[in-house]
Amino acid sequence: MKKKLTTILILIGIIGVIVLFILFSSIITIQPGERGVIFRPWTTGLDKEHIYSEGVHVIAPWNQMYIYDVREQTIDFVGTNTLDVLDKNGLTIHVDVTVRFYPMYDKIGYIHEQFGKNYVNKLVIPEVRAAVRKVMGKYTAEEIYSTKRQEVEQEIITETDSVLEKNYIRMTALLIRSIKIPEQLKQAIELKLTKQQEALAYDYIVEKEMKEKQRKIIQAQGIAEYNRIINSSND
Numbered sequence: 001m002k003k004k005l006t007t008i009l010i011l012i013g014i015i016g017v018i019v020l021f022i023l024f025s026s027i028i029t030i031q032p033g034e035r036g037v038i039f040r041p042w043t044t045g046l047d048k049e050h051i052y053s054e055g056v057h058v059i060a061p062w063n064q065m066y067i068y069d070v071r072e073q074t075i076d077f078v079g080t081n082t083l084d085v086l087d088k089n090g091l092t093i094h095v096d097v098t099v100r101f102y103p104m105y106d107k108i109g110y111i112h113e114q115f116g117k118n119y120v121n122k123l124v125i126p127e128v129r130a131a132v133r134k135v136m137g138k139y140t141a142e143e144i145y146s147t148k149r150q151e152v153e154q155e156i157i158t159e160t161d162s163v164l165e166k167n168y169i170r171m172t173a174l175l176i177r178s179i180k181i182p183e184q185l186k187q188a189i190e191l192k193l194t195k196q197q198e199a200l201a202y203d204y205i206v207e208k209e210m211k212e213k214q215r216k217i218i219q220a221q222g223i224a225e226y227n228r229i230i231n232s233s234n235d
Contacts, residue, residue: 028056028059028065029055029057030053030054030055030056033069033070034054035051035052035108036053036067036068037052037108037109037112038052038064039065040063041062041064042062046112048109048110048113051105051108066112068103068108068111070103070108072100072101072102073101073102074098074099074100075098075099075120075128076096076097077095077098077128077132078098082095082096082180083095083096083133085133085136086137087136087139087140087144088137089140089141093141093144093181094179094181095136095176096176097175097177098175098177099124099160099171099174100172101124101169102170103168103170104169104170107168114167115167123164123169124169127164128160128174131163135152135159141181144181153174
């Protein structure tokens with residue numbers, strides 16, 4: 001009898017442990033800045049429309065919750081991760097880029113279906129690299145480094161944003177932090193820019209002197225006319 005009671009108690013204990021395990025595995029806590037999407041393998045599959053917000057949620061133990069960080073994230077393409085691109089003439093340029101983005105809160109189900117939780121490496125990073133290379137390949141190193149830098153940056157932003165937006169990623173910023181070109185070319189460009197600035201400064205001085213000359217001529221003509229009128233009145 002005692003042995004039978006011990007066996008029953010052990011079975012109750014095992015069942016209790018199983019129940020507790022099932023209970024705790026069914027309780028999901030979503031932290032602030034996170035969202036969840038549920039996968040029901042035995043019924044409706046991935047529920048892309050119903051997104052779980054922060055807080056405690058109870059789900060069936062055979063279902064699975066995938067939790068996503070939906071806060072803004074930053075990727076720096078710097079150092080060993082610097083982007084190497086070819087300009088219009090095939091010259092290699094090294095570009096440091098920073099991109100900030102976040103997944104659309106209500107679309108993480110679609111992100112999960114297409115790319116999974118590794119969407120940053122599967123989608124964001126490749127698309128940024130592709131956009132930078134595509135856009136910079138249309139310009140010369142000199143244009144990228146000096147005269148059309150803002151234009152290039154804006155075109156990269158437009159190109160990247162259009163692709164990420166279609167895949168439910170919202171880009172908040174893309175910044176070209178530095179552009180590195182061969183030193184010899186850099187010096188030549190800087191020398192050219194210096195000469196251009198000097199030429200503009202010279203043109204400004206010449207224009208200023210011409211205006212001053214015109215002012216003096218007009219002033220002299222005015223004085224002469226004044227004297228003529230005075231002399232005529234005296235006669």
